[in-house]
Amino acid sequence: MPEQMPDWLAKDCLDVGLFTNQLEPMLAFWQSDIGLAFDHMLPLGGGVRQHRHDFESAVLKLNHARDSLASAVPGGIQRLIIARDGLTAPRDLVDPDGNQVRLVPKQETGIEHWAVEMAMADADQFLNHYHHALGLPRGPGAASVWCGRSLIIGLQAPDRAGQTAPEDMRRTGFRYTTIQVDKVDSVHARAVAAGATQAAAPQTLGETARISFLKDPHGNWMELSQRASITGSLDPG
16 A cells, blocks of 8 residues: 555545345355444435445445346446455355455455456556546556555456446446545545546435545446545535
């Protein structure tokens, strides 16, 4: 991890969100097979309940939808890589919805927390979004950036990148990442001014958080979140 991180980061790691219709099998996998700790359930409205699981201060957001979800599309997050103490070799697993997960020995792969592999067609476009527009520091690979201790890795996959339309976020599978920031409005505005695509303008969710959504050039969703429990305020100024 680089010594200097953006001063607008409110948490030193990345959250990951997925959607499912299979609540019990998915809870069993992520809690028992992966070993994530359940924290609490958050109703999101529209028949969706978010079951939040902790991983070293990061959150896996398991969003269970009451209504039937469309199937996952080829683009987006391809795999979640989780670094663990005590492992001697990588382990590849697949959750009940077909999401790919790899457990790796900590500090032997350059991953010290967790990493998301995202389908991309072009490394320059990937870096223009995550490094230049968002301001996240370059990571160890040719197309990767640090978000605190977490990594976002661009995976060369021209046939799978950019296949997710804005209205399609609620599908099965890994669907988005979340960065906790100090002020959503200012971070969102800077990113859009620098070339990022707005997927949803900043909005306040009760007394919990102020959020917005961006999309990278390859169709991958990212949530910016100003969570009251972290920042202490939902003031957009």
